[in-house]
Amino acid sequence: MDAGLLSNEHMLAKDAGPTRKLKAHDEQERRKKLRFPVQRDLRYKLLKDGATLESGVGQTLDMGSGGIGFSTERDLPHRACIELSISWPVLLDETCAMRLVVFGRVVRNEAGKCACTVDKWEFRTQARVIPTSVRIDSKLQRWADAVRKDAVTPINRAC
Numbered sequence: 001m002d003a004g005l006l007s008n009e010h011m012l013a014k015d016a017g018p019t020r021k022l023k024a025h026d027e028q029e030r031r032k033k034l035r036f037p038v039q040r041d042l043r044y045k046l047l048k049d050g051a052t053l054e055s056g057v058g059q060t061l062d063m064g065s066g067g068i069g070f071s072t073e074r075d076l077p078h079r080a081c082i083e084l085s086i087s088w089p090v091l092l093d094e095t096c097a098m099r100l101v102v103f104g105r106v107v108r109n110e111a112g113k114c115a116c117t118v119d120k121w122e123f124r125t126q127a128r129v130i131p132t133s134v135r136i137d138s139k140l141q142r143w144a145d146a147v148r149k150d151a152v153t154p155i156n157r158a159c
Contacts, residue, residue: 033066040087042070047081058114060086067117068102075109082106082116088123097126 038060046054061069068084076082082105088098101124104117 033064035062035064035067035069037061038063040089042084042086044070044072044076044085045083046076047083061113065118067104067107067115069113069115071112072114073112075112076106076114078106078109080106084116085124087126092125097128099124099126 040060042058042060044056044058045052056073058070058072061071063069063086068086070084081103084100084102084104086100086102088100090098092098101122102116102118103120105119106114106116108115
């Protein structure tokens with residue numbers, strides 16, 4: 001019986017080496033899930049009690065089911081509630097632009113690079129952008145003005 005115990009203890013001690021290495025690796029690597037390098041434009045909102053405290057823009061650096069790394073113009077407060085609205089590269093029914101909306105908390109901030117958890121997410125359709133200014137081509141405008149002028153002036157008939 002003692003030999004069996006010694007054998008089990010010896011096995012546990014023998015296997016402890018790789019376990020310690022795994023734990024050390026896990027402590028160095030804060031992410032628990034794999035992230036993929038994805039660069040997409042995003043808008044963010046810092047939220048408190050449902051109200052927007054601050055908003056800004058950035059770009060994703062990497063994304064995974066557990067978190068998102070992104071760049072911002074400034075450092076964001078650690079543990080702040082955040083909403084990210086990320087442009088999605090695939091169209092719905094090949095016609096409608098989509099956004100991935102993520103709710104989470106800021107977990108890391110380093111020189112304009114942030115990371116947040118993914119606590120909740122949803123896809124939303126993106127609003128269509130209506131152009132605010134119309135380009136005026138000067139040649140086309142002169143032609144239209146000339147046509148309009150010709151249509152208004154009376155035709156002189158020789159009798």
